[in-house]
Structure formats: C-alpha cells, structure tokens
Amino acid sequence: IMKKEIKIALIKEENEIVIKFKDNAGGIKKEILEDIFEPFISSKEHSGIGVGLNIARKIVEEQDGLIKAYNEGDGAVFEIRLKSCED
Numbered sequence: 001i002m003k004k005e006i007k008i009a010l011i012k013e014e015n016e017i018v019i020k021f022k023d024n025a026g027g028i029k030k031e032i033l034e035d036i037f038e039p040f041i042s043s044k045e046h047s048g049i050g051v052g053l054n055i056a057r058k059i060v061e062e063q064d065g066l067i068k069a070y071n072e073g074d075g076a077v078f079e080i081r082l083k084s085c086e087d
Helices: 052-062
Strands: 006-012 016-023 066-072 075-083
Touching: 052 066
Parallel strands: none
Antiparallel strands: 006 016, 016 075, 066 075
C-alpha cells in the first residue's frame, strides 16, 4: 500500500513567492487537466460539485497572482505565484 503524501514548498524567487502543493496520487487525468479550474470540472465520482479550484483561482487572481496545475513524477502539482511584498 502506497503512503499518500502532500508536500508543500514555499520558494522565494526574484519578486515572487511560489507555493507548490505536490501529491503522489498518480496525477490529474489528461482529459481534464486543461480545464481543471473551470466550474463543475471534477475527477471525483462522488461528492463535491467541482467549484473549489475555480474559487481558488479567483482568489489568487484577485491578488494579481497565477495558479496552475500540472503533473510531475507520480503526482499532481498545484503552483501558486504571488508578487512578494516589501517588508
């Protein structure tokens, strides 16, 4: 039995903060990957209505950020990029 994991990385780049959420659950199905942030798109057969990622995208974009999803290795990655603030 595979141990399920979610790894979270915070990376400071030039003028951005990058937050990556990576799992080891096999990745996102190719047929929904391009549309995963659209409402009512879901890979789950039970529960939920597929609006959570759409809401997340709206919140990130309201902060002039970017969110994207892609597969890497044995899992999916959700990457958020936000402009860093001066201290």
